[in-house]
Amino acid sequence: MSNSIELTQESYVDSIIERVVVRNPGETEFHQAVREVLESIKPVVELYPEFEENGILERLTEPERQIIFRVPWVDDQGNVHVNRGYRIEFNSALGPYKGGLRFHPTVYPGIMKFLAFEQTFKNALTGRPIGGAKGGSDFDPKGKSDSEVMRFCQSFMTELYRHIGAQTDIPAGDIGVGNREIGYLFGQYKRITNRFEAGTLTGKGVDWGGSLARTEATGYGLVYFVDEMLKDIGETFEGKKVIVSGSGNVAIYTVQKVIELGGKVIALSDSDGMVYDPEGIDLNSVIEIKEKRRGRIVEYLKTHPSAEYNDNSKNIWKIECDIAFPCATQNEIDMEEAKTLVNNGVLVVAEGANMPCTPEAIECFQKNNVLFAPAKAANAGGVATSALEMTQNSMWESWSFEEVDKKLREVMKNIYSSIKTTAEEYKKDGDLVFGANVTAFLKVARAMMDQGIV
Numbered sequence: 449m450s451n452s453i454e455l456t457q458e459s460y461v462d463s464i465i466e467r468v469v470v471r472n473p474g475e476t477e478f479h480q481a482v483r484e485v486l487e488s489i490k491p492v493v494e495l496y497p498e499f500e501e502n503g504i505l506e507r508l509t510e511p512e513r514q515i516i517f518r519v520p521w522v523d524d525q526g527n528v529h530v531n532r533g534y535r536i537e538f539n540s541a542l543g544p545y546k547g548g549l550r551f552h553p554t555v556y557p558g559i560m561k562f563l564a565f566e567q568t569f570k571n572a573l574t575g576r577p578i579g580g581a582k583g584g585s586d587f588d589p590k591g592k593s594d595s596e597v598m599r600f601c602q603s604f605m606t607e608l609y610r611h612i613g614a615q616t617d618i619p620a621g622d623i624g625v626g627n628r629e630i631g632y633l634f635g636q637y638k639r640i641t642n643r644f645e646a647g648t649l650t651g652k653g654v655d656w657g658g659s660l661a662r663t664e665a666t667g668y669g670l671v672y673f674v675d676e677m678l679k680d681i682g683e684t685f686e687g688k689k690v691i692v693s694g695s696g697n698v699a700i701y702t703v704q705k706v707i708e709l710g711g712k713v714i715a716l717s718d719s720d721g722m723v724y725d726p727e728g729i730d731l732n733s734v735i736e737i738k739e740k741r742r743g744r745i746v747e748y749l750k751t752h753p754s755a756e757y758n759d760n761s762k763n764i765w766k767i768e769c770d771i772a773f774p775c776a777t778q779n780e781i782d783m784e785e786a787k788t789l790v791n792n793g794v795l796v797v798a799e800g801a802n803m804p805c806t807p808e809a810i811e812c813f814q815k816n817n818v819l820f821a822p823a824k825a826a827n828a829g830g831v832a833t834s835a836l837e838m839t840q841n842s843m844w845e846s847w848s849f850e851e852v853d854k855k856l857r858e859v860m861k862n863i864y865s866s867i868k869t870t871a872e873e874y875k876k877d878g879d880l881v882f883g884a885n886v887t888a889f890l891k892v893a894r895a896m897m898d899q900g901i902v
């Protein structure tokens with residue numbers, strides 16, 4: 449009897465994975481994200497037949513709404529360009545759709561759907577009432593003037609505005625979308641709607657509805673999360689050698705907090721290459737190059753001639769370290785890099801980017817007892833602080849940096865303890881991938897059950 453139940457339930461999960469592959473051809477990142485979640489929640493789905501009876505997995509893997517639109521804009525020379533804009537409103541069981549916008553040439557439906565699917569689970573872990581979404585465009589902001597970026601953002605919002613709102617869908621930043629872009633997007637939203645509806649976008653400037661500490665939140669939250677993991681094994685950041693990939697928003701504030709807690713960051717990268725500075729990365733120089741000048745990481749050598757540069761960003765994982773923070777992009781660590789990190793004695797790998805480690809890499813870390821922190825838990829501090837920004841907006845209040853930072857720290861602590869406890873409950877001690885997926889799944893699935901077949 450129990451055998452047959454097990455077989456039926458297993459085939460339910462497998463059939464859903466197959467269905468996602470068939471219904472979303474060629475969208476490999478989306479397949480990967482779905483497979484990762486569904487395979488780990490399998491034993492839990494087996495325990496509750498009502499999930500199958502109510503088509504929970506079919507609905508959970510199909511976006512509630514997918515918006516694709518044309519974004520025409522004119523460059524500084526008067527040439528017309530057309531990009532494609534997206535907003536994937538994946539799941540609103542827990543609250544209005546929430547998630548960032550990515551402007552990058554690699555954007556296509558497979559990337560948008562994987563990010564929106566992941567966001568649904570991540571947002572559930574924050575404990576805030578927010579559903580999951582993601583959006584963006586295949587527009588490449590690299591090398592564009594401020595005026596070109598402004599015109600692009602205005603055109604993008606001219607379509608997007610009709611789909612978003614403080615109670616409906618609240619976009620924010622992601623790769624290629626920072627304070628500058630959020631400003632242009634908000635300006636156009638306000639102009640079209642004739643409403644200063646601050647709660648419609650997060651990551652705003654602090655003088656016009658933004659939250660203090662939102663800029664720092666993803667990186668700081670990531671480090672707070674790892675600090676909890678280290679405490680559990682009687683360790684701290686003090687004296688640890690740390691590698692952070694990328695050099696954008698998440699990477700910069702990860703580095704800042706690691707240094708504050710006594711760690712030494714020795715390498716950073718961008719899509720062109722990586723720098724290794726055994727003396728410890730000088731963050732002020734990185735902020736000057738990346739945040740102020742929007743330059744390339746190779747320029748670090750101009751002021752730090754003793755540092756080394758390599759024009760393959762993947763080589764960053766060859767450097768010996770205690771803690772590795774992939775904070776650039778999806779699938780940046782595969783099996784080969786994972787093996788190198790393990791052979792070099794890495795203690796912790798924590799995902800700052802979304803899905804930066806392939807499933808094979810994660811398996812390699814877990815088999816070799818490396819402490820592994822999955823993105824949907826470890827980088828949730830950014831969206832959690834976005835939710836704090838929404839709370840401040842709805843109350844017409846602005847909290848101090850310290851107050852927001854304290855709440856962020858509590859959120860990260862709670863996420864860590866809840867996913868660790870879930871893993872223990874199912875006798876998967878230390879498996880934070882399982883803990884995060886199951887904790888988030890149960891929350892979203894139960895809300896979907898409560899709300900009927902919608």
Ligand SMILES: NC(=O)C1=CN([C@@H]2O[C@H](COP(=O)(O)OP(=O)(O)OC[C@H]3O[C@@H](n4cnc5c(N)ncnc54)[C@H](O)[C@@H]3O)[C@@H](O)[C@H]2O)C=CC1
Pocket residue numbers: 621622623624625626666693694695696697698699717718719720761762775776777778780800801802827828830831
């Ligand atoms: N901004 C946020 O609040 C959050 C961002 N994330 C994720 O963190 C990651 C980074 O996002 P942001 O820092 O916001 O973007 P960003 O645009 O500020 O920075 C991205 C950085 O990654 C680098 N990069 C891109 N491709 C690379 C590659 N193949 N190798 C090495 N470096 C590469 C870029 O040069 C840039 O320095 C993304 O996966 C994003 O989805 C996750 C949670 C929240």
Ligand SMILES: O=C(O)CCC(=O)C(=O)O
Pocket residue numbers: 546547548549567570618619620621622650802827828830831832834
């Ligand atoms: O702050 C937000 O709404 C979104 C942040 C984000 O894009 C992410 O968590 O991946």
